[in-house]
Amino acid sequence: MFKLALVAGHYLETPGKRCLKSIDPNETREWVLNSRICDKIESLLAQYDGIEVLRIDDRAGKKNIPLIDRTNAANKFDADFYLSIHHNAGINGGSGGGIVAYVYTKVDDVTKAWQKELYDAAAAQTGLKGNRSVPLASADLHECRETKMPAVLMEMGFMDSTTDTPIILTDDYAAKSADALVSVIVRRAGLTKKPDNNSGNDSDNSNTNSSDKLYHVQAGAFKDKNNAEKLKQDLNDSGFDAIIK
Ligand SMILES: [Zn+2]
Numbered sequence: 723m724f725k726l727a728l729v730a731g732h733y734l735e736t737p738g739k740r741c742l743k744s745i746d747p748n749e750t751r752e753w754v755l756n757s758r759i760c761d762k763i764e765s766l767l768a769q770y771d772g773i774e775v776l777r778i779d780d781r782a783g784k785k786n787i788p789l790i791d792r793t794n795a796a797n798k799f800d801a802d803f804y805l806s807i808h809h810n811a812g813i814n815g816g817s818g819g820g821i822v823a824y825v826y827t828k829v830d831d832v833t834k835a836w837q838k839e840l841y842d843a844a845a846a847q848t849g850l851k852g853n854r855s856v857p858l859a860s861a862d863l864h865e866c867r868e869t870k871m872p873a874v875l876m877e878m879g880f881m882d883s884t885t886d887t888p889i890i891l892t893d894d895y896a897a898k899s900a901d902a903l904v905s906v907i908v909r910r911a912g913l914t915k916k917p918d919n920n921s922g923n924d925s926d927n928s929n930t931n932s933s934d935k936l937y938h939v940q941a942g943a944f945k946d947k948n949n950a951e952k953l954k955q956d957l958n959d960s961g962f963d964a965i966i967k
Contacts, residue, residue, distance in 0.1 A: 724911035727796035730756035734783035762900030804873035819880035820852015826866035847902035
């Protein structure tokens with residue numbers, strides 16, 4: 723079982739962490755952008771076997787979870803990888819930017835491989851290549867330093883760049899980012915897709931043909947038999963035959 727610690731950086735009210743008003747009148751908060759990508763990562767990974775995800779931020783964005791609590795939680799969880807999603811600032815209304823993948827100042831080759839693969843996939847899929855001189859960066863960041871497992875902090879574009887900001891605000895950008903990051907996790911963790919129950923049978927006509935196949939319509943499933951009886955009655959009243967199985 724591969725264990726992923728997944729973190730949307732900050733929370734809604736972190737001072738200063740928002741898009742530049744002259745570019746985004748809504749001043750979209752960084753946590754909103756971080757969280758949107760994390761939510762998409764989680765739902766994509768839910769399609770795979772062999773992975774357990776611990777989300778380490780307040781999903782509602784209302785509570786600030788201190789960095790030390792985040793890294794302690796990841797260490798206690800004994801995560802195999804720590805992925806923190808952030809968005810950058812520092813261009814002050816100028817143009818340019820791009821994605822930056824951060825690791826701690828001293829890291830092993832495994833962490834470097836995560837860093838490069840995540841950056842390459844995100845840049846390729848989103849096209850947000852930017853002009854940062856060091857897209858593969860290292861810094862003394864708490865989240866990367868205090869985690870006992872390989873850790874990468876992704877800065878997914880600039881919230882104060884006329885180039886990046888209109889792009890990173892879109893849902894399409896968040897979806898492509900999540901797709902790219904998940905493709906790396908799936909590959910490196912060796913995950914396999916869960917069997918898909920909703921398809922695949924159409925081509926399997928070995929035991930039946932269309933003339934004797936019965937299609938059942940299900941209208942509800944209840945733990946409480948009274949609720950089942952009520953729906954049966956409603957269906958009967960509407961002129962449908964209904965049975966309880
Ligand atoms: Zn941040």
